[in-house]
Amino acid sequence: MRALALALLAFPLLAQHGRYLSDSNNPAIGDPKAIAAGTKLFMGSCAGCHGPDGGGGARGPNLVRRSLWHPLSDDAIFQVIRKGVPGTDMPPTKLEDDQTWNLVAFIHSLTGPASTNPVPGNAAAGKDIFWGAKAGCANCHAIRGQGGRLAPDLSNVGGSRPLAVIRESILEPAKDLSYLGNETAVVELKNGKTITGVAKNRSNYSLQIVDAKGRLHLLQMADVKKLTISETTSMPTDFAKRLTRDELRDLLAYLAAQDIRLETAKGSK
Ligand code: HEC
Ligand code: HEC
Numbered sequence: 001m002r003a004l005a006l007a008l009l010a011f012p013l014l015a016q017h018g019r020y021l022s023d024s025n026n027p028a029i030g031d032p033k034a035i036a037a038g039t040k041l042f043m044g045s046c047a048g049c050h051g052p053d054g055g056g057g058a059r060g061p062n063l064v065r066r067s068l069w070h071p072l073s074d075d076a077i078f079q080v081i082r083k084g085v086p087g088t089d090m091p092p093t094k095l096e097d098d099q100t101w102n103l104v105a106f107i108h109s110l111t112g113p114a115s116t117n118p119v120p121g122n123a124a125a126g127k128d129i130f131w132g133a134k135a136g137c138a139n140c141h142a143i144r145g146q147g148g149r150l151a152p153d154l155s156n157v158g159g160s161r162p163l164a165v166i167r168e169s170i171l172e173p174a175k176d177l178s179y180l181g182n183e184t185a186v187v188e189l190k191n192g193k194t195i196t197g198v199a200k201n202r203s204n205y206s207l208q209i210v211d212a213k214g215r216l217h218l219l220q221m222a223d224v225k226k227l228t229i230s231e232t233t234s235m236p237t238d239f240a241k242r243l244t245r246d247e248l249r250d251l252l253a254y255l256a257a258q259d260i261r262l263e264t265a266k267g268s269k
Contacts, residue, residue, distance in 0.1 A: 026101050026104070028098070028101035028104065029101075029104070029105050029108050030105070031105060034101065034102045034105040034106075035106050035109050037102040038102035038103045038104070038105050038106030038107075038109075041102060041106075042054075042103060042106050042107075045093070049089065050062075051164075053163050053164050053167065054107060054110040054164055055163075055164035055167055056164075059089055060089065060090070062168075063110065063164075064110050064111050064162050064163075064165060065165070065168070077104045077107055077108075078100055081103055081104070082095075082100060110162060110163070110164065112162065113160055113161065114157075114161060114162060114163040114166055114252075114255070114256035115159050115256055115257060117256075119163055119253050119256040119257075120253065121250045121251075121252055121253030121254075122250045122253060123253040123254045123256075123257050124254075125250040125254075126247075126251040126254030126255070129243070129254070130143075130251060130254055130255070131147075134242070134243075135239070135242070135243060135251070136236075137251075140234075141153070141154045142154070142155070143155050143258060149213055149214040150234070151234070151235065153214075154255065155260055156258060156259060156260040157255050157258050158255055158256040158257055158258040158259045159258065159259030163256055166252060166255050166256065167248075170239050171239060171240045171248075173233045173236075173237055183198065183199045183229050183230065183231070184196070184198060184199070184230040184233070184234070185209055185229050185230070186227075186228040186230070187207065187219060187224055187226070188224070188226040189225060190223055191223070195209050195217055195219075196209075196211065196212070197209040197210050197211035197212065198210050203221075204221060205220065205221050205222075206218065206219065206220055206221060207219045207221060207224070207227070
């Protein structure tokens with residue numbers, strides 16, 4: 001129960017940004033058939049540059065990351081696909097309107113939580129990797145009350161993060177610390193105490209810190225003598241080398257399936 005409360009606490013920022021792209025009235029958005037058709041088109045014409053999950057590649061930018069910071073409306077995406085971006089590698093297309101909307105629907109779905117999209121890979125194999133010694137993820141991260149307390153609880157990571165963001169968190173940690181609400185903070189209090197942990201909700205008046213034992217501290221800024229926010233991470237940065245492609249794919253499948261609502265609905269662990 002405590003782990004659950006913490007997991008929920010860990011995502012207030014995301015809730016604010018929950019809708020990455022502005023709503024569109026086009027019926028293709030959110031329609032599984034349109035998304036499936038869009039997936040096919042994307043794999044054939046776009047994935048070579050933008051990566052199969054929109055996470056970007058050598059020739060095209062990460063479409064999901066872009067929408068986290070500067071949401072593009074569905075209509076704007078439609079226009080980009082139709083007209084391309086002159087002067088760059090992004091080509092114009094000659095697709096019918098409905099096909100273009102299928103692509104928009106697919107791109108829109110990529111920015112939703114990983115658990116809501118089909119994800120390749122073997123989640124059972126990924127589970128062994130997460131809990132095994134080679135990757136050591138569970139030394140730091142907990143899922144459903146098991147595992148380490150040093151790092152963010154991942155019980156709802158699939159239910160709250162797009163797949164491309166989870167992938168980046170593993171391959172390029174520290175890229176989005178403040179966006180994801182994972183900054184490490186050292187707080188010196190006026191009473192002489194020091195608290196180190198992950199800074200959660202932060203305002204001019206108050207601060208929440210989750211320490212390595214998973215305890216939540218609610219602090220008033222008036223009591224704080226010095227606050228140091230660190231932009232570095234204790235998450236290992238060599239997983240791109242340490243894990244094979246297949247291991248990473250399976251690990252992502254396991255993490256994508258971590259969704260508190262889905263698991264609760266199934267009544268299983
Ligand atoms: C040859 C490589 C290439 C191909 C193929 C390609 N793109 Fe792009 N795409 C790019 C590049 C490069 C940009 C960035 C353009 C710029 O600098 O603004 C881009 C930009 C975009 C953007 C705008 C992103 C933003 O942040 O503004 C969208 C949406 C997009 N592409 C979707 C698609 C779709 C859908 C397809 C398939 C129909 C596709 N792209 C095919 C290279 C490509
Ligand atoms: C030594 C401790 C440590 C290990 C080992 C570790 N992590 Fe992390 N991880 C962290 C910390 C600390 C963060 C918080 C953000 C940061 O500092 O980069 C984090 C962040 C993350 C995030 C982003 C969380 C969010 O809020 O979205 C994911 C996903 C993640 N780790 C997955 C993994 C996986 C998968 C493994 C194993 C392959 C792993 N981590 C191994 C410490 C660790």
